[in-house]
Amino acid sequence: MRIAIAGAGLAGLSCAKYLADAGHVPIVLERRDVLGGKIAAWQDQDGDWYETGLHIFFGAYPNMLQLFSELGIEDRLQWKEHTMIFNQPEKPGTYSRFDFPDLPAPVNGLIAILRNNDMLTWPEKIKFGLGLLPAIVKGQSYVEQMDRYSWSQWMKSRNIPERVEKEVFIAMSKALNFINPDEISATILLTALNRFLQEKNGSRMAFLDGSPTERLCQPLVEHITSRGGQVRLNAPLKEILLNPDNSVKGFLLRDNNDEIVEADLYVSAMPVDPLKTIVPEPWRSLECFQQIQGLEGVPVINLHLWFDRKLTDIDHLLFSRSPLLSVYADMSNTCKGYYSEERSMLELVLAPAQEWINKSDQEIIAATMQELEKLFPDHFQGDTPAKLLKSHVVKTPRSVYRATPGRQAHRPLQRTPVSNFYLAGDFTMQQYLGSMEGAVLSGKLAAQAIVEDFPTSITSENQQMSLV
Numbered sequence: 001m002r003i004a005i006a007g008a009g010l011a012g013l014s015c016a017k018y019l020a021d022a023g024h025v026p027i028v029l030e031r032r033d034v035l036g037g038k039i040a041a042w043q044d045q046d047g048d049w050y051e052t053g054l055h056i057f058f059g060a061y062p063n064m065l066q067l068f069s070e071l072g073i074e075d076r077l078q079w080k081e082h083t084m085i086f087n088q089p090e091k092p093g094t095y096s097r098f099d100f101p102d103l104p105a106p107v108n109g110l111i112a113i114l115r116n117n118d119m120l121t122w123p124e125k126i127k128f129g130l131g132l133l134p135a136i137v138k139g140q141s142y143v144e145q146m147d148r149y150s151w152s153q154w155m156k157s158r159n160i161p162e163r164v165e166k167e168v169f170i171a172m173s174k175a176l177n178f179i180n181p182d183e184i185s186a187t188i189l190l191t192a193l194n195r196f197l198q199e200k201n202g203s204r205m206a207f208l209d210g211s212p213t214e215r216l217c218q219p220l221v222e223h224i225t226s227r228g229g230q231v232r233l234n235a236p237l238k239e240i241l242l243n244p245d246n247s248v249k250g251f252l253l254r255d256n257n258d259e260i261v262e263a264d265l266y267v268s269a270m271p272v273d274p275l276k277t278i279v280p281e282p283w284r285s286l287e288c289f290q291q292i293q294g295l296e297g298v299p300v301i302n303l304h305l306w307f308d309r310k311l312t313d314i315d316h317l318l319f320s321r322s323p324l325l326s327v328y329a330d331m332s333n334t335c336k337g338y339y340s341e342e343r344s345m346l347e348l349v350l351a352p353a354q355e356w357i358n359k360s361d362q363e364i365i366a367a368t369m370q371e372l373e374k375l376f377p378d379h380f381q382g383d384t385p386a387k388l389l390k391s392h393v394v395k396t397p398r399s400v401y402r403a404t405p406g407r408q409a410h411r412p413l414q415r416t417p418v419s420n421f422y423l424a425g426d427f428t429m430q431q432y433l434g435s436m437e438g439a440v441l442s443g444k445l446a447a448q449a450i451v452e453d454f455p456t457s458i459t460s461e462n463q464q465m466s467l468v
């Protein structure tokens, strides 16, 4: 079957890959001139890459890891030491670590927490551990029910001291959804903590060895096209055309000729914000499309700063614990493709970004440089401060869905009430929230729904898609 897919982010590309594997012919239509959506990257005139976001792959990403293995590119994931490193704002230029020993879960996680004495006192650790018990014992059903609370409300209800939130969870909330603990749903943090505590390598992190566009999206495209599929850039979906029975008749593209792409089945793998604007009038009363009205993307800014010297040799992600910034990394250490012995390239995520998203790049960089004076006092406060050589600022006004309390009920399934129309995208219902793993899984789930609804000779004879 010919299957038209709008959007060449990870969800659209993964959906196309699994459909092609099942013997279908996917045609991916991407609005922009670049692959990858929120993992898109560009090369500047010097050949240096800059990205939509600093992206971390976790051990707890089974579908993503399986995808790397199926594409034969596992060696592109550069796994780092199993630790989490936080800046210490009261002691500028110093770090506090949660080191995970090589032991089974949850022992390794518990030891990592218990051994860290810089950030939490013993009574705080004990109260936090006791507070977490229902999530550990009752599992995901409890975690889902907690979507009615913000993380701050949940912590209070479990009698966990406020300092635990300040010390650890402002940084975690900002890293997971670019918002603060008083805004983020308790379900998000509890889901992440459960994964990190229940899987030995759940919280272990990897960086890709180069730009996501080249090193991950391109092999996906090669896989899809080698099996007869197509991936077209500069092909924006303008309107979903309907048959008299309100099923999809075609995708009308917004280009010079107003081309109509006709297929047997259709998938939207667009983010939720553009999808909401494009839902055809007759579908608007359907529950699935009313549901998504309650979701919207959250703003975030990704900065790249190149310096005249090395600022650090830390080869890992860092939680800045700065009011302005979230996580950052010196990509000249962490990423083989961006490696430099002489100069640091810091990639930093600015969040929450609501107040900054409309400011000029100069203002954003000036504010970030002030924060760097606290993160790297030795390099910015002496007589010969480090010099900023160049910078790139990438703003995403609507990124992953804002995961505030109550959003779980607004996430649609991949199968819709329209007989020939499916949804993929990190915002659709799957257990990995708004993340790369969530996007890959959503694409796979959409492909699986199609394969179940329309079996091909390959799928009926062979196999079920392996969902992890």
Ligand SMILES: Cc1cc2nc3c(=O)[nH]c(=O)nc-3n(C[C@H](O)[C@H](O)[C@H](O)COP(=O)(O)OP(=O)(O)OC[C@H]3O[C@@H](n4cnc5c(N)ncnc54)[C@H](O)[C@@H]3O)c2cc1C
Pocket (backbone or CB within 6 Å): 006, 007, 008, 009, 010, 011, 012, 029, 030, 031, 032, 035, 036, 037, 038, 039, 052, 053, 054, 055, 056, 057, 235, 236, 237, 238, 269, 270, 271, 274, 300, 301, 302, 349, 396, 399, 400, 424, 425, 426, 427, 434, 435, 436, 437, 438, 439
């Ligand atoms: C700064 C930042 C940091 C992040 N860090 C991490 C991280 O460390 N780890 C992690 O797991 N995740 C991270 N994420 C989240 C992750 O990038 C996303 O969850 C994931 O990439 C979303 O994939 P998607 O395919 O669902 O959506 P998208 O990537 O948004 O893809 C949707 C595609 O649809 C296209 N499109 C839109 N409108 C149309 C149209 N009309 N016609 C055709 N195409 C259209 C878009 O151009 C886009 O290419 C981060 C995101 C950001 C922004």
